[in-house]
Amino acid sequence: MTRFDADEPTERRKLFAEAVAAHRTRASPFLTIEVDRDPDIDGEDEPAPWVQFADQTFNMDVTDAELDRAKSLLSEFPEFRIDQMESPEEAEGTNLRITARSDANRLAAFADRVFLDVYGRDDDYRAWVAAV
Incomplete structure (x- = not known):
């Protein structure tokens, strides 16, 4: 990978797909995508x-x-499914694990939609691949 951020939908999905490919090629433990904090949303x-x-x-x-929004989004990705949900008492939310067996482009599309539909980011949000 030669770039690590993008703020346009097509470029973000391309970045995410490249990150998935790099993650798989390197057999890295994980890849992480982050976005800017938005005080109006967060x-x-x-x-x-x-x-x-x-x-x-x-x-x-x-x-x-x-x-709830993640569950709704999953209806558009029938090959993905919730594998695990954990809601520790000391936490205010849920850690969600979604099994996603697909190609890099489909995984990239899903990740982009998570930020748009689940986390409420605008279409021009900036994302970074923070770890591969």
């Missing part, structure tokens, strides 16, 4: 959302409302 003290991918599984933290 609240004052909330961190910016992130998505990790490893072993054909997406991992993300979601609030109850975000969990």
